[in-house]
Amino acid sequence: MSGLLDGLFNGISIGAVLLLAALGLAIVFGLMGVINMAHGELIMLGAYTTFVVQNIFKPLGAPWSDFYIFFALVAAFIVAALVGVLLERTVVRYLYGRPLETLLATWGVSLILQQFIRSVSPQFVVGVGLFCALYFGAIAIISRRPDFERIRNWAIAIMVPISVAIALTASNVLGQSFKLGFTRPWFGTQGVDVTAPKWLRGGLAIGDSQLPYTRLFIIALTIVCLLGIYWFLNKTNWGLRIRSVTQNRTMSACLGIPTQKVDAITFAIGSGLAGIAGCAVALLGSVSSNTGQAYIVDTFMVVVIGGVGKLIGSIMAAGAIGILSYVIGSNAIGPLFDSMPFVKSIFEFFATASMAKVVVFALIVVFLQFRPAGLFPQKGRTVEA
């Protein structure tokens, strides 16, 4: 009995992290039909934000450093949302209607973000800042000329190398004069650790099993986020607009809904949720620049199984995947077949976290044979269906 409870709890807590990570992705995918490959990196940014906030609050002493996690949640949401809006405004917007290209472009962004976290240092920030100031400043000045459209390509072709050269020289000179304090990366390639506040350590004892407080906190966080999103989508004006654009973009545009603004807002919220998921991930273990990679495929699976545009689909999918991977991975079923050694040995063969993924994927493919559009497909008449 306690084994079953244990399995259920662990499965749900795995599912909660998955759901938190997948929620933003599912909303964006439902609205714009794009898969954001950089979603994992937004989670990672959220985790690193938590780390930074923790370090800021640590010297402040007892009452503050215990509750840094709440500030970290807000900060992670804001940081990830800002990066998300930037991504949407500068890249995704131009690729609307070309989902496969969007996928590749966001993959490029995810590579850049990973390397950014590894090599960000004062020198790096000065260099990039200088380049942006020079380049965009110059373009802003040139764009006042009446014949800007004509000379635009030339202006870009000339200004990019000049700005790069100046920024590189300046940052290298500064790096040589200030030495290591200036050039050493902030985070580096090593993982960083976030320590949970005191009141989250330990666990709730039920019978002979223990439920860790961090896991309970994450489940609670997921529920709060779900309620928040549900309220936002169903009770606010912007939520109404988001739902309408999800259902029929062209018709919504005809009725005067600013679809571009809706896209930006949705992307911001989806990315912000990724940031919050990053906070949760940071509580579970060490965080490195590869953290995001570990989550993306699982979160994609949640989106595929759940179907587009329904929260309930994502919830069920995340729960099912979480429980299944835990049950198979921990060999919870195997002992039930003591009388049949062959069946038992099969279950034991798959009883590791990575082999459980193999089984879960096989089950997903089988599931898609019956429900190709996921658990709760969008209803309507299209040629595609």
Place this chain on the structure above:
Amino acid sequence: MTAVKSSPPAPPEVAPRKSRTLVREVIIVGVIAAVFAFLLPAILGAAGQGVRINQLGRFISLAIAALGIDLIWGYTGMLSLGHGIFFTLGGYAFAMYLQLQLPAGQIPDFFTLYGVTELPFFWKPFYSFPFTLVAIVAIPTIIAAVIGYLVFRNRIRGVYFSILTQAALIVFFNFFNGQQKLINGTNGFKTDSAPLFGAPVSDPKLQTLFYVLSVLFLVGGYALCRWLTSGRLGRLLVAIRDDEPRVRFSGYDPTGYKVFVFAVSAGLAGIAGALFTVQSGIITPKSMDIAFSIEMVIWVAVGGRATLVGAVLGTILVNFAKTLLSEQYPEYWLFFQGALFLLVVTVLPNGILGWLQSDGLLWLRTLGRPQKVSTYPSLEEDIDVKYEQQNLRD
């Protein structure tokens, strides 16, 4: 080489001219292949750049995989993010044969590490060289056909297909990583010291042979893809890419064609994997990580989608850029690669070759000076109108 034209649909040409262009293309490809196979190694060797020959050989074998990607992505519009599976399977098949080149009764060393005393059953067929050669192509092809059938049958496509292939990739990666007792887990197989035809694989003569083989297979792969994409099948593939529901309404069942193309491209990736393995000396599950499979796509995207030459060109260009850049500044390669993804998708959606074909040549000729504007561009630049002007004059 720019004779490769797929889209826009060219007006039907007269038969004799077609065969003449074909002959010309065969000669051009043959000459280039001969230069790459025989002349280039001699030149590089004389210039003291022997390392580059090996690198070039590896990149040429990667280009075979890129041809397959171009076939399914460029022509059929299916973006597979899981070609690392087929690449690795081909590599493992060859590596397993090489591991078994031992005195009778012995089993490969690593088995003893994990306390395995008897060869697992699926290793047994790899004693035979002909079986291995077949397996390099057949295993990836069959697996791709099964995955493809299960996916395409349900009309799963677009982004869903991409994600599913990626998930399949992760699954295979986990499986290969986790099975130490069967296939040596994370460590993979080293092929350097294994004997083949009486010499170790790393022997310069064998390496030259592999290099020439890579070029030959690349030419063969090119010919195959060219043949597949030029006839009616090619048009059907492009039709599937551009409007699949309409293809279905016209009475075709796209499933079979998609499965077929996916399987062919997997077979090509398998050959590429085998050739790459013997030239780099090792195969591990790392060639199934997510990044590598997406990299394959960017090679094609840089060179130019739906231009087979572009796929080859892009592969060699990007990979040389990668080696040169990561030799100098290892930490900046990822920035560069990320920027490459962004730039290719936003600025050069048709790749280098596509740009050259559309307006690059014109731009190069005039070096960006403004052009005379046509009064009725839609009429004066229309391909069909031009064709009629040239050919329908009595």
